[in-house]
Amino acid sequence: MINRPAYLNDVLFALYAAEKLGWTALARTHFQRILYLCAALSDLANSEWGYDFSNTLYGPFNRYISTAPDELVHQRYAEAIEVTVQRDSKMKATFRATDAGKERVELIAKLRREQRRLAWIYSVMGVLTVYGPTVTSKLAFIEPTFTTMKLENRKGAIELSGENNQSIQLLRRLSDQLERDYSIHLDTPVSHLILYFDYLSRDIGRSEPK
């Protein structure tokens, strides 16, 4: 069981990375998608992610992550911008880290484990930057573990461990093929990420990099 700071940390890290990578702001769904991709591929970073996502109509979902931005806003670590209240009273907003939030991230990253987590989130978001936010939203939907769950119509937590992690299996097949047929050797986690996202996003209308 992972404790409350872990969710808050991850969302705050994503906001921090967004700022550094020049993303304007993150919407609620972005957190779910980005952190899901981080979790699905965390094997590359040699770490266990620690919490699950469920298979829902709207993509991979974790309820703690969905409320974390509000909590961060309340703690003044993040601010909500472009707030619109919809007809069903739901609030739509994008979020951005405040100075206090960034200061906190730097403090939390004194813990080496959190530092590694921040670095991983930064790497994943960094590679995603090339494809733009639209692709980011769609990627999680065609991500193989999630797709398998959907196809088999299985409810509950998306199984990301060991043999059940289809994402890592696919990535392994891809990198093996590169090595075998073209003698291309990928040596860093980031190079694996590039291969993976590039392969997955080939059918999605990608935008020009900024």
Added chain:
Amino acid sequence: MSLYTRAIEMKIHPGLNLIIGGNGIGKTTLVNTILFGLVGNATYEKLDGIKKEVPLIDEDYFHGRLEPGDQDLAQVTITIGVGMDEVSITRALYRPQILRLHHKRARTRDVQSITGSPAELERRYRKLLERLLGLPTFEDFVFIVANLLIFDENRRTLAWDPEVQNRMVRLLSVPRQLDESFSKLSVMVTQNDTKGRHKSEDRKRIRSAIDRWMEAKADEDVEPQDVDKERQNIEKRLNELDQQIDRLEGEVEDDRLKVNSEIQRLKELNARADEIELKRAPLIEKQTELESQFYGSIYKSVPAAYVLLLEALVKEGLCEFCHTEGRQLRALGRELKSGGLCIVCRSPIDYSKSLETDNKQSLGDEINSIRETIELLDIELTTFGAAQATARSTITVLQEVLAEKTRSIRNLDTERFELKTRYTALSADFNGDEPDPWLLEQNRAIKKLDDEIEKLYRKRDDAKAKLREINEKILQVLRSVNESLTPLFSEFASQFLGTNCELVIAQRTRQGKPVAYMFPRFLDKERPSMNQVSESQRFFIDQAFRMALISWFTQTNSGETFCIVETPEGSLDLAYEENVAKMYLEFAKQGHSIIATSNLNSSKFLVELFRHLGDNPKGKVLDLLAYGRLTSVQDSHKVDFNKSLKQLNLPPL
């Protein structure tokens, strides 16, 4: 303490003793604590189909119920009065251990403190109770407690369980000598029958071997030179077989040594992995503790619940606390949120709490270094894990090879035996008309078995006849018991059923042994199976049967006893609630101690019982709500609980 907030002292009075509380407050745990004090982890024979020795209270029953800090403190002291003797025993709840044992003697009234090792104390406690209660063994005592004196929520019925009932009634009523010879004879019947059948099997085997031998002999029409040649072949093959078997046996011996050393190695690996795990666990604990300190001033400023309340207020205009809803509330929420005011006390919230950066820095360093050690240990554990897996698979492979070789040896050995038999037979053929020595030997063996079988079956039949005789005597005893039991049973059962009810005696045979038992009859219908009464009737008729049995026993043996009933009112309607209460009161009136547990609810059952407890129920009622921990659900219904308590004349929470 983890079980209750403070120590509970409870004196069991003659008559009704009530333990009341709510769900999960610890009624059953208290009852089981009493039983544990009484019998510890002693076992009794559970007579359902297959005989099984089971403990009344499982060894780990209290493990999940005690916090680590309380494990050594938790104990129960029970004082048992038998006649004028008093035995006081204190047991630790976490591990099966007697801490103190005192015996106050009836005659001299002096208190003897018995000392010794825990095992010695247990042995002496059991002997003491056996002697005082006049029971053959302590297991019999546990059997009576388990099957007669507790009526727990598993609701095992005694009235319709011939075997348990038979055993119980025999324990309570049949003279010891008669009962002992009954048991001895039953064992004798079974043993002689089994032995006889085994011998018959042996005889059958020899007979078929002879038949096969005769057939083979009839088929043969051999010339002397063929015989010679065959004998030579057999000798050659026997030689080969001897060598092969020798070689294989040597290999098997070696393989066994290998397996053992591999197992030894695995054990060492396991031990070392355990050592690492032992080092790792406190580090993880420490890490968690430090991390919570680290995050203390980062995220602690606002609890999650606060944020959820505020968000509901702002987004939906809903107060999650009192469920008021409206536009104004939404406006209020927005005002508070934008003004940075607390929704509870309207004070401005200070977000600029000091960060204690220095403190965080050193905390962070400490966490990092612990984390590093943990990661190193994790790597070591992974290495060990791999070595353990390799060792395990090596052992499996070696064991398979070993099994295969053992199988080969057995096959070769069978072949050798058959060849040797054949060789003897061939040699015998040349002894002219002399009878075959192997055949003679087999025939002698059959004759011997014939005699033995006859003797065994004669013994069995004798024992059976005696058993029938004794059973007749036991039946007589049971009939007289039944005569006194029926009016008592009818008295209790009719309180509940509202109609007369009697007990019918019946006999049936179980595994060749006669078993006598009783079952109820009411509304002009015999009910030999519990399916012939409704579910709620079943429980209370059984209860009446138990009460009758206890009542009869205490009347004939002059003494006191107790019984425990757990939440008896469950699944009863209004009318029967009152009748059941009457039944218990009737039993209590006769001076028996009943410990009944009940939930504080809206049923009339408690009210009915309290009406008869008199103006001062105190002392006979243990209100566990005052001792246990209420859940948040119960906490929110405090008002309802207090209403019920007031109705029962008990102090509020």
